[in-house]
Amino acid sequence: FLLSPDFFFVVRVEDEKLQDVSLYVSPSKLKNYKFQPIQLPTKDKLMERSYIILDTSEGQVFLHINHERTKSKYGDIYISDSTGVRYSMSLHNNVRTVDDLSDFDYVRGLKGIFVANVFDPKIVSKAKNEWNFDSDIPNERNTNKGKESGSKPNSKREKNLDDFKQTMITFDKGGMWEPLAPPKKDVNGDNIECEDDGCSLHIHSLSNRNFGPFYSTDNSLGIILGTGNVGKYLSNKEDEINTYLSRDGGLTWYEIIQGSHIYEIGDHGSLIVVATDQKATKSIFYTWNEGKSWSPLKISDVPVEIQNIIIEPSNTGQKFIIYGRTTTSTPDSRGVIRSRKGVVIGIDFTSLHERTCVLPDKPNDPDSDYETWTPHTYLSSCLMGHQATYVRRKRSSECFNPEQFDKLYNIKNCECTEEDWECDLGFERKKNGPCVLSKGEQISYEPPEECDGYYTISNGYRKVAGNTCQGGVNHDSVKLPCPSRLFSKRNALILLGLSIAGLVIWILMKKSDRLLGLLSEIRSSGKSSGKKGFSKLGQDEGADNGEEDHADISGKIRFVDNYDDKKDIPMQSTGKRMTERKGLETASKNIPAVHKPQNQSRQPQDLLDDY
Numbered sequence: 001f002l003l004s005p006d007f008f009f010v011v012r013v014e015d016e017k018l019q020d021v022s023l024y025v026s027p028s029k030l031k032n033y034k035f036q037p038i039q040l041p042t043k044d045k046l047m048e049r050s051y052i053i054l055d056t057s058e059g060q061v062f063l064h065i066n067h068e069r070t071k072s073k074y075g076d077i078y079i080s081d082s083t084g085v086r087y088s089m090s091l092h093n094n095v096r097t098v099d100d101l102s103d104f105d106y107v108r109g110l111k112g113i114f115v116a117n118v119f120d121p122k123i124v125s126k127a128k129n130e131w132n133f134d135s136d137i138p139n140e141r142n143t144n145k146g147k148e149s150g151s152k153p154n155s156k157r158e159k160n161l162d163d164f165k166q167t168m169i170t171f172d173k174g175g176m177w178e179p180l181a182p183p184k185k186d187v188n189g190d191n192i193e194c195e196d197d198g199c200s201l202h203i204h205s206l207s208n209r210n211f212g213p214f215y216s217t218d219n220s221l222g223i224i225l226g227t228g229n230v231g232k233y234l235s236n237k238e239d240e241i242n243t244y245l246s247r248d249g250g251l252t253w254y255e256i257i258q259g260s261h262i263y264e265i266g267d268h269g270s271l272i273v274v275a276t277d278q279k280a281t282k283s284i285f286y287t288w289n290e291g292k293s294w295s296p297l298k299i300s301d302v303p304v305e306i307q308n309i310i311i312e313p314s315n316t317g318q319k320f321i322i323y324g325r326t327t328t329s330t331p332d333s334r335g336v337i338r339s340r341k342g343v344v345i346g347i348d349f350t351s352l353h354e355r356t357c358v359l360p361d362k363p364n365d366p367d368s369d370y371e372t373w374t375p376h377t378y379l380s381s382c383l384m385g386h387q388a389t390y391v392r393r394k395r396s397s398e399c400f401n402p403e404q405f406d407k408l409y410n411i412k413n414c415e416c417t418e419e420d421w422e423c424d425l426g427f428e429r430k431k432n433g434p435c436v437l438s439k440g441e442q443i444s445y446e447p448p449e450e451c452d453g454y455y456t457i458s459n460g461y462r463k464v465a466g467n468t469c470q471g472g473v474n475h476d477s478v479k480l481p482c483p484s485r486l487f488s489k490r491n492a493l494i495l496l497g498l499s500i501a502g503l504v505i506w507i508l509m510k511k512s513d514r515l516l517g518l519l520s521e522i523r524s525s526g527k528s529s530g531k532k533g534f535s536k537l538g539q540d541e542g543a544d545n546g547e548e549d550h551a552d553i554s555g556k557i558r559f560v561d562n563y564d565d566k567k568d569i570p571m572q573s574t575g576k577r578m579t580e581r582k583g584l585e586t587a588s589k590n591i592p593a594v595h596k597p598q599n600q601s602r603q604p605q606d607l608l609d610d611y
Helices: 121-128 155-164 489-526
Strands: 007-015 020-027 050-055 062-066 074-080 087-095 104-106 114-119 165-170 200-203 224-231 242-246 254-258 261-266 271-276 283-287 295-298 305-311 319-332 335-348 370-373 386-393 408-413 421-423 427-429 435-437 454-457 461-463 478-481 558-560 577-579
Touching: 007 050, 020 050, 050 104, 062 087, 074 114, 087 121, 087 165, 087 421, 087 427, 114 121, 114 200, 121 155, 155 165, 165 200, 224 261, 261 305, 261 319, 271 305, 421 427, 421 435
Parallel strands: none
Antiparallel strands: 007 020, 050 062, 062 074, 074 087, 087 114, 104 114, 114 165, 200 224, 224 242, 242 254, 261 271, 271 283, 283 295, 305 319, 319 335, 370 386, 386 408, 421 461, 427 435, 454 478
């Protein structure tokens, strides 16, 4: 399970042999948790091997699901609505590791911007043709117990899959993904030439720990650091990797130093410290102008294999800690003895006595060390439906930032654009096109069981959670009035039940009236029992019927025999037929027969419980 500020997640094993699991979610702030199974945007049954909760920081859930083998190197990313229950597709073929980590991260300090690595879909399709599932795990295609069926992963193809990674970025919280725009020039000012079609910048992440990962902080607004290369795919070769910086949230990038480095950010982004992470070194480098120029700083007399550089959590100070290890070789009669020791080194840049930045309240003034900056996307001058203008230090100003610094300068809402909408449940985008119905899905126009005033029919879109845009492109759901409560489905069933009950009561009452009339006739006629074949109801003919004597009864009742002895007598009559009875109510000649109900077997309806 996983508990976050807004959501509580629980995984349930559905099939231990298939290693198929299901994810349930509940709002975490409820006193009594109410778990619901997540809803994915397809009616097709997809295997769910494992989950990675990527992010819940902005009122939605980014969820990575492995639909393939248990040790698959990729999965799909879904984005939820504000409830965390309904999910739509965001990104296919996201790179994952065997220890359930994903090449996915968000730009800290800015809402709606995320970066992820994916495998080329064409290569993934070829790889799928060469293996299906782990041979040692039974599945719906492998049901022979104790026998291997299906094919083992092709180790060469799987290894080569790592050579086809690509980096993508989204500015609308997973609605649309784009490649990273490559820098135009290298660190020496020369043009970067790319021979491959579709060249872009690619950044390393958690799936390859040999190089520095994607990195940003909350208090260095818009600054991102990463190691990678320009080309069609992300390279794993040390001599092709360089270090890059973006100062506008990933929109534009600069090559700031050649080779792979580990890095740390301090003083609100004014100070950046880097060190090579591919070999032992005696020096590090630092910059006051976000990589436009670098200064070396010796930290050791012996080479140190630097593993990381860290700073206090707010990234506003000027004191750094570097840790790593050294290797020494000592000659011995038995040969050379190598020993390794851990090393921790502290660096304090406040001793450099750089001046303090001035005039933060007058950004863009020639005498001010500050400027205004508005985050935006490739297609719009807004981000998440508004223009938020921040104050930040100019790149060319080499000075310390005050520790307490309010960066937000101005904010206003924008008109809605296509980027402000994401696909609703059951819909997905095709190459950043419009949201279309997912395979096997259909739009339902039926009102819900409990309909209050009106109900909505999705147009395939929903506004990104947290987006504040107004007007402009409108993909709101269509509102339809609820059917009259009198003719609602529930009321119709109630009305039908009452009608049936009323009909049954009416039939019973009619039969009761006729029965009472018949009993009355029988009581009256019972007085003449023993004459002409009449007897009281419930008595055998010939029984003692009392001493009552009715005179002239033959004058009041006439027996008629209209049937020949050879003809059948109607089923409705028993004994003699009576006609022209005077002074005595007679029952209807055609009394409907009551038959035993047919023995109809009713098939019980299966009740499906998703829990």
